[in-house]
Amino acid sequence: MSEVEGLNLFHTEKKYVFGGYHRDPLLRYESTSGGAFTAIAETFCDENYIIFGAEAKGLTVFHSFISNKGELQRFRKSKYSQSRMGSCYRDCKTFLEAGKKVLFSGTPCQVAGLRQFLRLSHTDTAALLTVEVVCEGVPSPLYMEKYQDALFQKYHQKIEQLDYRYTGARFFGRGKWDFEALKVITSKIHHEGKWDFQSMRTKLISQPKQIILDRWFNPFWSIWLNHLMSRPSCYECPFARQERTADITLGDLWGVHLYCPELYGNNFGSSLILANSPKGISLLKKARSRLYGHPLDFTEALRYQSPLRKPIDRNPDRAHFMQDLRSGMSYAAINRKWAKKPGFRLLWQKYIWGNQQKINVWYLKNRLFRKGDRVKNA
Ligand SMILES: Cc1cc2nc3c(=O)[nH]c(=O)nc-3n(C[C@H](O)[C@H](O)[C@H](O)COP(=O)(O)OP(=O)(O)OC[C@H]3O[C@@H](n4cnc5c(N)ncnc54)[C@H](O)[C@@H]3O)c2cc1C
Ligand code: SF4
Structure with missing residues (x-):
């Protein structure tokens, strides 16, 4: 016990x-x-x-x-x-x-x-x-501090607000897709549903610019969800x-x-x-x-x-990753070394044939077969 x-x-x-x-x-x-x-x-x-x-x-x-x-x-x-x-x-x-x-x-x-x-x-x-x-679990705060350092070098401002689960990003339409940085830059908040994409929005102090990182290209999610930087207690929660x-x-x-x-x-x-x-x-x-x-x-x-059901699995590379994080290694170098890039199959599953599309088919079938609204809301 x-x-x-x-x-x-x-x-x-x-x-x-x-x-x-x-x-x-x-x-x-x-x-x-x-x-x-x-x-x-x-x-x-x-x-x-x-x-x-x-x-x-x-x-x-x-x-x-x-x-x-x-x-x-x-x-x-x-x-x-x-x-x-x-x-x-x-x-x-x-x-x-x-x-x-x-x-x-x-x-x-x-x-x-x-x-x-x-x-x-x-x-x-x-x-x-x-x-x-x-x-x-919760990740080490050091990673986001490195992210802030990288932004400071580029924009000379610290982070004012970080929205890890921003649902307003637009990938087509008015949002501008920046292929080089693999991020969407948009100056307005759009009320677009994107809950299961988990985009991240960073606002900098006194800057109109917002940096929006797409879920599947965001090194934070890749590294954290690979359990490389969770707090030690979380592995035996x-x-x-x-x-x-x-x-x-x-x-x-x-x-x-x-x-x-x-x-x-x-x-x-x-x-x-x-x-x-x-x-x-x-x-x-x-x-x-x-x-x-x-x-x-x-x-x-x-x-x-x-x-x-169970605590997160231990990643045998965690100690090595944390050593890099604590060292003088830059944010970009950490990401190059440790973040996984999404494969074609994953991108296909998420953007072309994702949950939204599967649910659309489910709705269509329901309409065709006149099953109506299945919600049992009392
Ligand atoms: C660190 C963390 C890990 C999570 N992991 C999962 C997961 O693996 N699977 C899953 O289904 N859901 C997870 N969640 C929960 C999920 O992200 C939402 O917080 C939850 O569903 C509530 O969302 P909401 O829309 O009801 O309300 P919101 O209004 O968005 O919920 C905010 C609530 O979260 C609390 N909160 C926010 N940040 C923290 C923090 N750092 N520490 C303590 N409390 C905080 C606030 O006090 C408030 O009660 C996690 C949340 C956190 C904070
Ligand atoms: S110890 Fe458990 S409850 Fe606490 S932050 Fe880690 S995973 Fe969450």
């Missing part, structure tokens, strides 16, 4: 599993997946509430709290970097003791840390709701399992095109929501009026969510 298991932090009740997205398309656009976090937070916040979450300033990611749900956008969007907790555990305890309702969101290990802290300090947690993201520690778990609805295509929602983003405790189930049921979607079978959802 692992040390964490002995702490009795996992919910073992039957889960309520839901797939879908926020009914407000703008909120979906501003969110990473389907905007489930906003739907949950909006439902939780009636009066006398506090919400904790991760926000970013430039490359720095840190936890903070808000007492006005109008500021929820500070926490929206996944920042793929470990957030600094600062005094948030203590603040959370103070708010609970003062009789506030508290929603705490973060990675599973952060939620577990909070729960253990509150338990050891004998704090009443009846008014606490915990929300965690499905978590495949005790929270990568079906039993969850938070009341609610939020993730992307990966595999949507395979088992619930009706929830793809035009590639604007779709969420997987697990309500793991009676508190979580009751809140999710109340939040359903804000969400379009329907319950899902947990076994199906689990097939496409490896972080809910």
Whole structure:
């Protein structure tokens, strides 16, 4: 039994599993997946509430709290970097003791840390709701620092905002495709659905220019998802399992095109929501009026969510990669050495015959055979 298991932090009740997205398309656009976090937070916040979450300033990611749900956008969007907790555990305890309702969101290990802290300090947690993201780990911040150095050399400005999951990129039409740098440069935000492409947008301080890197040409995703730069603890994460520690778990609805295509929602983003405790189930049921979607079978959802089954695999080259990252090697040289270029087959699968196209065929078949809308939205 692992040390964490002995702490009795996992919910073992039957889960309520839901797939879908926020009914407000703008909120979906501003969110990473389907905007489930906003739907949950909006439902939780009636009066006398506090919400904790991760926000970013430039490359720095840190936890903070808000007492006005109008500021929820500070926490929206996944920042793929470990957030600094600062005094948030203590603040959370103070708010609970003062009789506030508290929603705490973060990675599973952060939620577990909070729960253990509150338990050891004998704090009443009846008014606490915990929300965690499905978590495949966090990468070393050093890589993005190198990226910033490279941009600084070119543009003489630091990063103001990094959107790892930008959904407004246009690959054809008004967006300009820069073949040399393999990036799309566009000066306007276009409300285009591109959730399962995971483009990354970088805004520089006081510069109108935005740098948009396409998912399959972005060295960050190649290196990180090859598990070359995850934090050491993530390779043996005790929270990568079906039993969850938070009341609610939020993730992307990966595999949507395979088992619930009706929830793809035009590639604007779709969420997987697990309500793991009676508190979580009751809140999710109340939040359903804000969400379009329907319950899902947990076994199906689990097939496409490896972080809910096991920790990430170790990459034997990690130590070598990290050595290069810590050395004076430039961002470009690191990428040349370690990032994999997409092959023709992958590009074909993603752009020519991708999920969007498969779902279009599914819709066409449905129309032809008059099956109508299969969404079982109650
Ligand atoms: C590091 C990380 C790894 C992830 N890995 C996966 C994965 O492998 N598979 C998967 O399906 N989903 C993963 N997710 C979750 C997914 O990216 C979305 O965050 C989730 O689906 C919620 O999206 P949303 O549209 O509901 O809301 P959004 O409004 O976009 O969600 C924002 C929420 O994420 C929290 N958050 C953002 N950045 C951080 C951070 N650095 N640390 C702690 N909390 C943060 C905020 O506090 C807020 O609660 C990951 C998220 C993070 C942060
Ligand atoms: S993978 Fe596990 S240890 Fe790593 S950040 Fe996520 S929850 Fe924490």
